[in-house]
Amino acid sequence: LRWPLRLWDKFFSREPTVSESKMVDEVTMEKLNSGFQKLQKATDCKSLLKKYLTKDVFEKLKNEKTKMGATLLDVIQSGLENLDSGVGIYAPDAESYTVFSQLFNPVIQDYHVGFKPTDKHPPKDFGDVSTLVDLDPDGEFVVSTRVRCGRSLEGYPFNPCLTEAVRNISVSIPAQVSLVTRVYSRPAQVSLVTRVYSRLVHAVNNIEAKLPFSHDGRLGFLTFCPTNLGTTMRASVHIKLPKLSKDRKTLEQAAAKYNLQVRGTRGEHTESEGGVHDISNKRRLGLTEYQAVREMQDGILELIKLERAAE
Numbered sequence: 059l060r061w062p063l064r065l066w067d068k069f070f071s072r073e074p075t076v077s078e079s080k081m082v083d084e085v086t087m088e089k090l091n092s093g094f095q096k097l098q099k100a101t102d103c104k105s106l107l108k109k110y111l112t113k114d115v116f117e118k119l120k121n122e123k124t125k126m127g128a129t130l131l132d133v134i135q136s137g138l139e140n141l142d143s144g145v146g147i148y149a150p151d152a153e154s155y156t157v158f159s160q161l162f163n164p165v166i167q168d169y170h171v172g173f174k175p176t177d178k179h180p181p182k183d184f185g186d187v188s189t190l191v192d193l194d195p196d197g198e199f200v201v202s203t204r205v206r207c208g209r210s211l212e213g214y215p216f217n218p219c220l221t222e223a224v225r226n227i228s229v230s231i232p233a234q235v236s237l238v239t240r241v242y243s244r245p246a247q248v249s250l251v252t253r254v255y256s257r258l259v260h261a262v263n264n265i266e267a268k269l270p271f272s273h274d275g276r277l278g279f280l281t282f283c284p285t286n287l288g289t290t291m292r293a294s295v296h297i298k299l300p301k302l303s304k305d306r307k308t309l310e311q312a313a314a315k316y317n318l319q320v321r322g323t324r325g326e327h328t329e330s331e332g333g334v335h336d337i338s339n340k341r342r343l344g345l346t347e348y349q350a351v352r353e354m355q356d357g358i359l360e361l362i363k364l365e366r367a368a369e
């Protein structure tokens with residue numbers, strides 16, 4: 059874990075605003091007020107932060123603070139700096155999902171396709187991995203498959219409020235467990251999806267037996283990013299669909315029917331290279347791990363059918 063924590067530290071961490079006081083200090087309040095005005099003026103900003111941080115919600119939350127000292131500024135500062143963000147909010151700690159729920163809940167409901175504040179994430183269930191099928195037995199479309207999920211250490215702040223103490227945590231993980239599943243370039247005898255997913259299941263079960271992770275009765279596994287809650291699982295293929303992807307909008311619309319999300323070859327906010335797109339399940343919350351990977355599998359099978367039928 060040291061290496062990813064250092065990377066996060068390099069790019070995203072800052073001096074923590076944690077203070078002993080339960081009051082939000084004046085400097086933070088000034089930054090909050092000016093940040094909110096900036097957001098109001100940014101008429102071309104399309105983030106979920108902009109959509110759901112109404113004046114009413116802002117007024118209700120601007121004085122709130124979690125036990126670890128996180129404020130609304132910690133939640134929204136990334137979205138204020140990066141007005142082109144799709145989401146624009148991050149949780150500085152587990153309690154933020156409750157303390158700032160008036161902002162997080164509508165963002166979560168919007169992103170995870172209707173997961174309401176009264177809904178509860180189901181218990182973890184990886185299902186029967188052997189029931190997954192080969193998406194593309196002849197290797198015409200799928201270039202590679204990846205399944206990833208995220209976990210946060212219980213009891214520590216999340217990325218926006220990482221401190222020196224957290225950075226210095228070192229954990230020992232058994233050598234046979236890799237934190238990120240390897241990508242297989244072509245299917246072997248068993249389904250491609252099955253092999254990659256099985257490795258993830260094995261890794262997660264091993265790591266969870268060694269370390270306590272942040273988990274919530276309603277939201278499942280917690281990470282700092284509200285798009286990665288519940289299963290936190292993103293199962294993706296790198297795929298070439300030349301006819302469907304003649305224009306990206308058409309591909310996105312076709313994918314959205316199956317709750318799939320389209321990204322460029324190098325991930326979020328990138329373009330396709332050589333006609334390769336990254337297509338994955340969009341929902342990660344409100345369904346089991348098995349259902350999430352099936353959502354990707356079944357949707358991709360439909361897209362391949364559409365590609366074959368296209369002129």
Ligand SMILES: Nc1ncnc2c1ncn2[C@@H]1O[C@H](COP(=O)(O)OP(=O)(O)OP(=O)(O)O)[C@@H](O)[C@H]1O
Pocket residue numbers: 202203204206241283286292294295296321323324325326336
């Ligand atoms: N099916 C795949 N095969 C090979 N590489 C992949 C596949 N899917 C994603 N990747 C690679 O994984 C990297 C990370 O992707 P990206 O940053 O979009 O999302 P992520 O790590 O899943 O996290 P998040 O969704 O939180 O942004 C990129 O370099 C991308 O090319």
